[in-house]
Amino acid sequence: MKRSYGSKEMAFAALAGVLYAFFGLLHIVEGLGIDTGMAGLLFIPGDILGGFCLVVIGAVFLNGLREMLQGINAGVSFVYVGILMSLIFAAVYLLIMGGNLLDSLIVPDDYEGWNVMETFRPGIYLGLISLFGIFHWKDKFSLNEVLVFREGA
Amino acid sequence: MTEKITIALAGNPNVGKTSIFNSITGSKQHVGNWPGVTVERKIGKKVHNDVMMEIVDLPGTYSLTAYSLDEIIARDFIIEEKPDVVVQVIDATNLERNMYLTTQLMELGVRLVIALNMTDLALAKGDNINEKKMQEFLEVPVISTIGSKGTGIEGLLDAVTEELHKTRVTENVFNYDNQIEERAEKLGVVLDSDPYFAHYPSRWFSLKLLEGDENIIKKAKESGSYPEIQKILNETDAEILEAKVADQRYKTIQTMLRQVCNINTCRLTGSDMVDRVVTNKVLGIPIFLSLMWAAFEITFTFATPFMNMIDIFFGWMAETATTVIPVPWMASLVGEGMIAGVGSVIIFLPNILLLFFMISLMEDSGYMARAAFIMDKIMSKVGLHGKSFIPLVMGFGCNVPAIMATRTIEDTRDRLITILITPFMSCGARLPVYVLLAGAFFGRDAGVVIFSLYALGILVAVVSAKLMRSTILKGEDTPFIMELPSYKIPTLRGSLIHMWERGKIYLKKAGTIILIGVVGVWLLASIPAPGSSGTFASEEIYGTTESMIGMIGQALEPLVTPLGFDWKIAVALVFGVVAKEIVVGSMGVLYGVGDNEENLSNILAAGAMTPLAALGLMVFTLLYVPCFACIGVIKRETGSWKWTLFQLAYGTTLAWVFAFVIYQVGTRMGLLA
Numbered sequence: 001m002k003r004s005y006g007s008k009e010m011a012f013a014a015l016a017g018v019l020y021a022f023f024g025l026l027h028i029v030e031g032l033g034i035d036t037g038m039a040g041l042l043f044i045p046g047d048i049l050g051g052f053c054l055v056v057i058g059a060v061f062l063n064g065l066r067e068m069l070q071g072i073n074a075g076v077s078f079v080y081v082g083i084l085m086s087l088i089f090a091a092v093y094l095l096i097m098g099g100n101l102l103d104s105l106i107v108p109d110d111y112e113g114w115n116v117m118e119t120f121r122p123g124i125y126l127g128l129i130s131l132f133g134i135f136h137w138k139d140k141f142s143l144n145e146v147l148v149f150r151e152g153a
Numbered sequence: 154m155t156e157k158i159t160i161a162l163a164g165n166p167n168v169g170k171t172s173i174f175n176s177i178t179g180s181k182q183h184v185g186n187w188p189g190v191t192v193e194r195k196i197g198k199k200v201h202n203d204v205m206m207e208i209v210d211l212p213g214t215y216s217l218t219a220y221s222l223d224e225i226i227a228r229d230f231i232i233e234e235k236p237d238v239v240v241q242v243i244d245a246t247n248l249e250r251n252m253y254l255t256t257q258l259m260e261l262g263v264r265l266v267i268a269l270n271m272t273d274l275a276l277a278k279g280d281n282i283n284e285k286k287m288q289e290f291l292e293v294p295v296i297s298t299i300g301s302k303g304t305g306i307e308g309l310l311d312a313v314t315e316e317l318h319k320t321r322v323t324e325n326v327f328n329y330d331n332q333i334e335e336r337a338e339k340l341g342v343v344l345d346s347d348p349y350f351a352h353y354p355s356r357w358f359s360l361k362l363l364e365g366d367e368n369i370i371k372k373a374k375e376s377g378s379y380p381e382i383q384k385i386l387n388e389t390d391a392e393i394l395e396a397k398v399a400d401q402r403y404k405t406i407q408t409m410l411r412q413v414c415n416i417n418t419c420r421l422t423g424s425d426m427v428d429r430v431v432t433n434k435v436l437g438i439p440i441f442l443s444l445m446w447a448a449f450e451i452t453f454t455f456a457t458p459f460m461n462m463i464d465i466f467f468g469w470m471a472e473t474a475t476t477v478i479p480v481p482w483m484a485s486l487v488g489e490g491m492i493a494g495v496g497s498v499i500i501f502l503p504n505i506l507l508l509f510f511m512i513s514l515m516e517d518s519g520y521m522a523r524a525a526f527i528m529d530k531i532m533s534k535v536g537l538h539g540k541s542f543i544p545l546v547m548g549f550g551c552n553v554p555a556i557m558a559t560r561t562i563e564d565t566r567d568r569l570i571t572i573l574i575t576p577f578m579s580c581g582a583r584l585p586v587y588v589l590l591a592g593a594f595f596g597r598d599a600g601v602v603i604f605s606l607y608a609l610g611i612l613v614a615v616v617s618a619k620l621m622r623s624t625i626l627k628g629e630d631t632p633f634i635m636e637l638p639s640y641k642i643p644t645l646r647g648s649l650i651h652m653w654e655r656g657k658i659y660l661k662k663a664g665t666i667i668l669i670g671v672v673g674v675w676l677l678a679s680i681p682a683p684g685s686s687g688t689f690a691s692e693e694i695y696g697t698t699e700s701m702i703g704m705i706g707q708a709l710e711p712l713v714t715p716l717g718f719d720w721k722i723a724v725a726l727v728f729g730v731v732a733k734e735i736v737v738g739s740m741g742v743l744y745g746v747g748d749n750e751e752n753l754s755n756i757l758a759a760g761a762m763t764p765l766a767a768l769g770l771m772v773f774t775l776l777y778v779p780c781f782a783c784i785g786v787i788k789r790e791t792g793s794w795k796w797t798l799f800q801l802a803y804g805t806t807l808a809w810v811f812a813f814v815i816y817q818v819g820t821r822m823g824l825l826a
Contacts, residue, residue: 050450053443060436077426084427085443092447096454103458103761106465 007081009137011080013065016129021058023122027051043120052122057085085128090127097124157205161231165251166213166640168521169270173242173298174210174344175311175650192200192640201310203412204317215250218366222560231263232353238313239263239551242300245275245282246639248414249406255291256327256402264319266312267295268305274639277423282414290409301644329360329401333394336363339385349376364398365391368492424640428523434690437527444520446604448511453588453600456503463503464751467496482690486675489695489745493736494671494738498663500583505550507654508581512550513651518645521546524761526637535615536622538562541571545614548578549607552654552783555580556790570621572790573800574614576779579607581659582733586774589737593754594764602768610775611806618704655775664730666781670735674728674742677702696743716773716809717766717816726773732780766824769812776808781811 023044029036031048038044059129067075097119104111164170178197186492197635201527211230212223243251288295295310298305328334340359344350350358361369364381373382405532416626431440455768475488514588515521521543529539540562548555555575579587587606591599622628682704687694694700698707698720704728706720715725721743729736737753744761746752757767778784778801788797819825 049446049601050438056436056439056443060430060440061215063433063436064798072460074429077429080423080426081430081440085440086446092450099455099458103461106458121524147593 010068012133013061017058017061020054021100024051024054083133086127086130089123095123155205158237160206161207161211161236161239163211163239164296165215168244169300170242170243176306202314203769204314237315240266240268242268242270242692245269245272249811252406260357264316265293267317268298268309269295269390270298270300272297273299286413286740327405343378343381347376347378364395371519375731389651427640428454431523432527452504452507456507459503463500481585485690490672490675495668495739497665497738498734504584505581505659506652509550509655510652513648514643517640519640535619537618538567548575552576552580553786556786566626570618570626574617577614579609579610583774585737587771590767590771593758594767606775624772629807667732667734670740674739678742716769716812729793765819769815773812777805
């Protein structure tokens, strides 16, 4: 069955790509000790390596967008992997949150005045976008999926 | 009465052999080594249809020639041990290459059952395989399986028991050209007349001789009829015949495949799509680094509550033992020595388990092979081979299996360099030292410090490789040829089994060598030094300069003073050679805090050492002499004491120089003050 990857995929790649790259850069800037003024509002930590990872996810989405704009249908592969990566990172951040929560119950003295939201990260709420993507295209995105491409690639 | 049989599980690497093995045996597995070598040998048991099956997982091989140790092991097991049935696991998405091994197994005349694995992936790829036709063509049972889901396993075991009771093993002979057939026949006559060869299938042995198989020729040389054999072999060029034999086998396979399946080659599968991205020349490496970072975050952060649970438990145990045991020295031995020492090591079990779980996910999904592929360009720039990358990554878990994994590297120089630099990859045993010191001195930046240590290990390994390649181990670069298996969604069960296998080894180590080590430290810390007036295990002796350990430490102190370490650290580092985990356990004993990590952290941070010395100690632990087990495996794999001692001297010198520079330069510059 032939499929065409059109505006929806491109819009998704553009939105996710820009958001991940932007938030990743904010992590890095905060990590360098520069106050962006958005740390509290958007739960952005000063984390250079974590920021780098978000920038990489953003770059994956944006590269997919670039290829699809050039008419290369297989560029959707980047959207596919971008979604996988963003879900992996959302899961990682959720596990870290869960770990901290559990630890606060085991050694409550070490967590006096601590709030679970302190470990809430943009990687979690950005992952929701990908969750939307995976639900929307769940039939298309599977490891066994066969992409019959029309041109390019 | 239950019948007992042996089944050999054979197949190419990455065909899902382990999934099939796990599906059949579950947790009833035993992991050991093949006799005389350090290649892992897995044996599992299963009762099916009133037959007790012992399943032996053979090393993954592409053929039964003697190109690698794995192939020799697999071949020798089939010929010498004569398993009742051989089950060959075949990747249904790559039939042509997999069936080359089938042709060789058939020529060996074994009772063969084929597990056509990953049929779901083949179907999704658009391949249409007619198993029945394949079975008719090959005259061996072909069972469709999906190892990761456990599908088809019952049918496979049924086929094994049926094959077992067949009165005749199918005689499958491939016809080669006249030149080969004539020579094989001549050799067959000679072999059949010599009882020395009665153990071997003569046609298979003849063909191997004609192919110039060195291992087989070596065996033939031990027979009385070798001059006659040599005469026949001299009539032809082994290289040409080997190529002809391989060509004929592939032709036969292609003929069969045309009749039994329809292979789709013009579509882009999910695996291809993922590969387009993760092997992308620009994004491939950043993606790899991101995934590694995620794996480390989970390993170090998610493990914390579980570490605290273990810490609380062992703290309670030590306290109870100290209270309950009436004899003071015995209470000290059990509480402060044994329980506290072992507890200080077991506390890191969550980190170890999670690290291996992450490595397992990457291996089982097929991503690790891609990582090797994308790293080849960088690796070749520093004089290494892409295949060196997998052992190096495995080194993050444990250097011992990592060094054993270098066997996949064909080039001797590449392999030797990889062996020599693998100990610089920071194994799980060093982690306790990092977690303790980074936590004590670097607080919120502990994660960054630990990540940097791993990065430093890689950097030292890479620079060392370049240095060795351009000086003592010069040679031509070898091309990178490696199969990229289809991606699979790793199963939780498979990854948990893998994780538990490694965790078990760690626990066993904690209960044996580490227990002995910490008891040794306790004894030396309790025995008064010559000339001391204190009594055994008394407060004024235990862990002080008045003890034996204090005396040893003071003798070593001048060597480590320039690095900012005291005599207690010197002693802990010496004991760390037994197993790196002992460094922390020894420090607990020497600083008199037992297994209480927090107290030890507090004592260290309160002035027992400076942050620069702590950083130097972490770097020293990363680079200096590896543990005994690792030294043993370096000796075994290099076959040379010269190279083993070189690694030890080189690593320790580097460790000393790095720690010296960090402490001295840092102090003079007022860093981390």
